[in-house]
Amino acid sequence: MTQSPMTVKKFAQAVDSLVTQAANTAHPTFLQLALSAGLDPATDFREAALRDIDLRDQDLTGFDFTGADLTGADFRRAKIDGVSFAGAQLLGTIGLPSVEPAADEVGVAPLSIWSKVLGWLRCRWRLIGRIGGPTA
Amino acid sequence: MTGPTTFRCFFSYAHHDQATDPVMVTALTEELELRVNAHLANARFEIWKDTHQLRTGDRWDERIEAAIRDSHMMIVLLSPRWIESDYCRKEYAIFEEIEKDMAVGEYVAPLVARGLEKQEPHLTPQQREVLERVTERQYRRLLATEFLQLAEPQRALTIDLIADDLLAMIERRRRLPSNLQNGTLRRGAGKAARRQRAEFSPLPINYEHVDPVIALDLIIHRERTSDGERDNIYAQVEFHEHLFIETRKARVDFSIRRAHLTIFTPEGESLQHSKDFGVTPETSVFYVRRHDKPDALCLAIQPTPGREALGALALPVAENQNRLALVGSSSTIQPSREVTGELSYTLSTTDIHILGDGLTRLSHQTLMQLEYIIRIALKKHVGMTDRTVRIPVTGQATNA
Numbered sequence: 001m002t003q004s005p006m007t008v009k010k011f012a013q014a015v016d017s018l019v020t021q022a023a024n025t026a027h028p029t030f031l032q033l034a035l036s037a038g039l040d041p042a043t044d045f046r047e048a049a050l051r052d053i054d055l056r057d058q059d060l061t062g063f064d065f066t067g068a069d070l071t072g073a074d075f076r077r078a079k080i081d082g083v084s085f086a087g088a089q090l091l092g093t094i095g096l097p098s099v100e101p102a103a104d105e106v107g108v109a110p111l112s113i114w115s116k117v118l119g120w121l122r123c124r125w126r127l128i129g130r131i132g133g134p135t136a
Numbered sequence: 137m138t139g140p141t142t143f144r145c146f147f148s149y150a151h152h153d154q155a156t157d158p159v160m161v162t163a164l165t166e167e168l169e170l171r172v173n174a175h176l177a178n179a180r181f182e183i184w185k186d187t188h189q190l191r192t193g194d195r196w197d198e199r200i201e202a203a204i205r206d207s208h209m210m211i212v213l214l215s216p217r218w219i220e221s222d223y224c225r226k227e228y229a230i231f232e233e234i235e236k237d238m239a240v241g242e243y244v245a246p247l248v249a250r251g252l253e254k255q256e257p258h259l260t261p262q263q264r265e266v267l268e269r270v271t272e273r274q275y276r277r278l279l280a281t282e283f284l285q286l287a288e289p290q291r292a293l294t295i296d297l298i299a300d301d302l303l304a305m306i307e308r309r310r311r312l313p314s315n316l317q318n319g320t321l322r323r324g325a326g327k328a329a330r331r332q333r334a335e336f337s338p339l340p341i342n343y344e345h346v347d348p349v350i351a352l353d354l355i356i357h358r359e360r361t362s363d364g365e366r367d368n369i370y371a372q373v374e375f376h377e378h379l380f381i382e383t384r385k386a387r388v389d390f391s392i393r394r395a396h397l398t399i400f401t402p403e404g405e406s407l408q409h410s411k412d413f414g415v416t417p418e419t420s421v422f423y424v425r426r427h428d429k430p431d432a433l434c435l436a437i438q439p440t441p442g443r444e445a446l447g448a449l450a451l452p453v454a455e456n457q458n459r460l461a462l463v464g465s466s467s468t469i470q471p472s473r474e475v476t477g478e479l480s481y482t483l484s485t486t487d488i489h490i491l492g493d494g495l496t497r498l499s500h501q502t503l504m505q506l507e508y509i510i511r512i513a514l515k516k517h518v519g520m521t522d523r524t525v526r527i528p529v530t531g532q533a534t535n536a
Contacts, residue, residue, distance in 0.1 A: 016386070018506065019490060038513065038516075
C-alpha cells in the first residue's frame with residue numbers, strides 16, 4: 001500500500017512554501033516560518049520536540065508550547081507574554097523568567113500561577129512537617 | 137562568601153592562522169573575553185589559548201589536554217590549516233568526549249575563518265569526518281578577509297554576536313541544577329544523537345512509492361503441552377529503514393523511530409506476555425499497558441542501541457524460529473474467533489536537504505528554526521500512521 005498522494009502533496013506544499021518564505025525574506029521570523037508551513041502557533045507546537053532551539057529576539061505571542069520539549073532552548077530577548085509553557089521540558093533553557101525548577105521537578109514548567117502557589121504551600125507543608133511532625 | 141565562578145573556554149586554532157591574521161586571533165580572544173565579561177555579574181570568563189607553542193613537535197603535551205578538560209566550552213577557529221592539524225582535531229575530539237557527558241546543550245562555538253569548500257575534496261577521510269561533525273553544529277561564518285575589512289563599530293558588533301553565543305552557554309551552565317551539570321542525563325535526539333551512524337544504512341526509498349511497513353505478520357500456533365493446549369502468538373514487523381519525500385525545493389529524509397504493536401481478541405480474552413524483552417544489543421522492546429485494552433498485549437518497539445531507526449526484524453527472533461518473535465500466549469482462543477494486531481508508528485525526520493543555494497545567506501538560527509518547522513509539518517501532514525491485521529484462529533493443535 002503506497003501513501004495517500006494528498007498527504008504527501010500537503011506536506012510538499014508546506015515545505016516549498018516555507019523554503020520560499022525563508023529565501024525571499026531578509027530576516028524571516030519564527031512566526032512567519034511557522035505560518036508559511038501551514039502550522040498554527042496556537043496548536044501545532046504543543047508536545048513539539050524543539051530541543052536546543054534558538055528563539056532569541058523572536059516575538060512568540062500566540063504560541064502554545066504546552067508539553068513541548070524545549071530542553072536547552074534559548075529565549076533571550078524573546079517576547080513571550082501569554083505564551084503557555086505548561087508541562088514543557090525546560091531543563092537548561094535560558095531567557096525565561098524564573099524557571100528555577102525544584103529538585104523534584106527538574107525541567108518541568110509550572111502549569112500556571114496556581115502551581116506556583118501549590119509549590120509554595122507544599123514547601124510550607126514540608127517545613128511544618130519538619131518542625132512539628134514526628135520523624136520516622 | 138564565595139568568589140565569582142569562572143567559566144573557561146579553550147581556543148582551538150592553528151598556529152599558521154595566528155601568524156597569518158594575528159589581529160583576528162587577538163580580537164577573538166582578548167577582545168571577546170572582555171566583551172563576554174562585560175555582560176557577567178558574579179561570574180568571570182577566561183579564554184585559554186596556547187601561547188607557549190605547546191602544540192609543536194611530535195609529542196602531545198599533557199598541559200593541552202589538562203586545559204581542555206578544565207574548560208567549559210570551546211571555540212574552534214575553523215580553517216584548512218585547523219582541519220589539517222592532528223593537534224587541533226585531537227583537541228576537538230577530547231572536548232567532544234567531555235561535552236557528551238554534559239546534560240544539556242552544546243558547548244562548542246565553531247567560527248569559520250577561511251572557506252573549506254574548495255579543500256574538501258582533498259581532505260582525508262578522518263579530516264572530512266571531523267569537519268562534518270564540526271559543521272553539524274551551529275557555526276558562524278567569520279571569514280578573515282571580510283572581518284579584517286570591518287570598521288570598528290561593525291567589528292565590535294560582530295564580536296558581540298559571538299559573545300552572545302558564548303553567554304548562552306555560560307547562562308545554561310549557570311542555570312542547570314548542579315546535579316545535572318555533568319553526565320546525569322543522556323542527550324536526546326539532538327545533533328550528538330544524529331552523529332551515531334547506523335551500522336548498516338541502506339539507501340533511502342521514496343515514501344510516495346512504497347509502504348513503509350514491509351511486513352506485519354501475526355501467527356497463532358496452537359500447541360499441545362503436558363498441561364493441555366496453549367496458543368502461542370508469534371509476530372514480526374519489518375520497516376523500510378530510510379525514507380524520503382522530495383519536493384520542488386527540498387528533500388526530507390525520515391525514518392520510523394517508534395512503533396506500537398497491540399494484539400487483542402474482540403472478546404477481550406486475556407493474553408499473557410511471553411517474557412520481558414527489555415534493551416539488549418539485539419532488542420529494544422517493552423511491554424506496555426493500554427488503558428483502553430487492558431487485556432491486550434501491547435509492545436513498544438524502539439531501535440536497538442546504536443541504531444537510529446526501525447528496520448528489518450524489529451522484534452527479536454525467538455529461539456527455533458528464523459524470523460518470528462514469540463510475543464505472547466493464551467490458554468486456547470476459541471475457534472472461529474480472531475486475533476487482531478494493530479500497528480502504529482511515528483515518522484521522524486533524520487535529514488533535511490534544501491535544494492539549490494537560495495538559503496545560504498540565512499543565519500544558523502533561522503536554518504535551525506526551519507528544520508524544526510519541517511519536522512512539525514511532517515508530523516502534522518504525514519504524522520502517525522496505523523496498520524491493522526486480523527488473523528482468524530483456526531490452528532490445529534500440535535505437540536509442543
